[in-house]
Amino acid sequence: MRINFTPQQLSAFLHLAATGSFSEAAQRQGVSQPALSRTIQQMEAMVGGRLFDRTTRKVALTPIGHELHRIAERLTAEFDSAASELARVVAGRSGRVTVAAxxxxxxxxxxxxxxxxxxGHPDVAVTILDGLSESVLEAVAQxxxxxxxxxxxxxxxxxxxxxLLADEFGLVCRADDDLAGxxxxxxxxxxxxxxxAMASTSSVRQMTDAAFLQAGLAIPPLFGCAFLGTTGNLVAAGLGITALPRLTLPLxxxxxxxWRRLEQPVMRRQMGIVTRTGRTLAPAxxxxxxxxxxxxxxxEQRW
Structure with a gap:
C-alpha cells in the first residue's frame, strides 16, 4: 500500500496534534473546521486506521498517529528545507554555474x-571547463x-x-629585440x-594564417605550440617572434x-558569450x- 500525503495534509495533521483542538488547528491552518475534519478523515482512510482519539473535550494521538507524527515532522522539515533551497536558487543565491572557456x-x-x-552570490558553485573553441561550443550545445x-x-x-570585446593581434618579441619599440x-x-606559430587547430593560428594570406605573405610556421606558455618561452629564448592577441599576454x-600592435591588415579576434538557443538560464x-x-x-576601456 502506497500512502501519498500532501504537504497541506501533513501540516493540518501536525497542527491538530500540537493543539489538540479542531477549532484552534483550523485557525492555524487557515481553513474552516469542517474542512480540517475532512482532511483528517481522508488521511485516516488512506492509512486504514484512526490517527486521533476524539472526545468532547480533547483530541489525542493514537499509536498510529504517534508513528505518523514522527514521520510527518521529518517530512515537513525536509520539504521546508527543499522549498527554502529552491527559493535560494530562484533568487540566484544558490546553485551551480558551469562555464566553458x-x-x-x-x-x-x-x-x-x-x-x-x-x-552577491557567495554560495553559488562555479565550474570552469577550459579548452579550444570547438570543445567550448560542444559543451554549451550539449x-x-x-x-x-x-x-x-x-x-x-x-x-x-x-x-564581449575585440581582442587585437600584435607582435610579441623580446624586450631587447630591434622590433621592441x-x-x-x-x-x-x-x-x-x-x-x-600556435597549433593548427587553435583559433590564434587560424587568424595568423588569415592575416598572412591577406598580406600576401608565405610565412613558414615553426613549432606549432599547443600552449601559450610554450610559445612565450620560445620567444624569450630568442628562437623567433610571434603574433598573439593582447588577451593572451598574461599566459x-x-x-x-x-607586445606591439600589428596592421596591414588589422586583425581582431571577436570574443563573446555563447548560450544555448531556447534554453532558459538559471538566475545564477x-x-x-x-x-x-x-x-x-x-x-575594452582599459585598452
Whole structure:
C-alpha cells in the first residue's frame, strides 16, 4: 500500500496534534473546521486506521498517529528545507554555474568576473571547463555548460552569441629585440624573421594564417605550440617572434616580452558569450552572464 500525503495534509495533521483542538488547528491552518475534519478523515482512510482519539473535550494521538507524527515532522522539515533551497536558487543565491572557456578568457577575463559575481552570490558553485573553441561550443550545445566564452562562431542553429570585446593581434618579441619599440608594425615584419606559430587547430593560428594570406605573405610556421606558455618561452629564448592577441599576454609567463600592435591588415579576434538557443538560464547563470559583460567593457576601456 502506497500512502501519498500532501504537504497541506501533513501540516493540518501536525497542527491538530500540537493543539489538540479542531477549532484552534483550523485557525492555524487557515481553513474552516469542517474542512480540517475532512482532511483528517481522508488521511485516516488512506492509512486504514484512526490517527486521533476524539472526545468532547480533547483530541489525542493514537499509536498510529504517534508513528505518523514522527514521520510527518521529518517530512515537513525536509520539504521546508527543499522549498527554502529552491527559493535560494530562484533568487540566484544558490546553485551551480558551469562555464566553458578558451584558456585566454578563462585565465584573464573570467577570474575578475567571478570575483565580482561572488560578492552577491557567495554560495553559488562555479565550474570552469577550459579548452579550444570547438570543445567550448560542444559543451554549451550539449548542455554540459551554461555559458561559453570563445571567439565568434559560425552561424549555429542551437547557439546564440553575444559579443564581449575585440581582442587585437600584435607582435610579441623580446624586450631587447630591434622590433621592441612603439607604434604599430606591418605583418610583413615576419618575412625575414622566424615565426613561432600556435597549433593548427587553435583559433590564434587560424587568424595568423588569415592575416598572412591577406598580406600576401608565405610565412613558414615553426613549432606549432599547443600552449601559450610554450610559445612565450620560445620567444624569450630568442628562437623567433610571434603574433598573439593582447588577451593572451598574461599566459606567456614572466618572460619580459613586448607586445606591439600589428596592421596591414588589422586583425581582431571577436570574443563573446555563447548560450544555448531556447534554453532558459538559471538566475545564477544570468547574474554571472551580467558580470562577464561588465568585465568585457572594462577590458575594452582599459585598452
Amino acid at each position: 578558451l584558456p585566454s578568457i578563462a585565465a584573464v577575463l573570467l577570474p575578475p568576473a567571478i570575483a565580482h559575481f561572488r560578492e 548542455g554540459r555548460a551554461d555559458l561559453g566564452l570563445t571567439i565568434r562562431p559560425s552561424p549555429h542553429a542551437t547557439l546564440t552569441y553575444r559579443s 612603439e607604434g604599430p608594425l606591418p605583418w610583413s615584419v615576419f618575412r625575414n624573421r622566424p615565426f613561432i 606567456l609567463g614572466p618572460c619580459g616580452l613586448v 547563470a544570468l547574474a554571472l552572464h551580467a558580470a562577464l559583460v561588465l568585465q568585457g567593457r572594462r577590458f
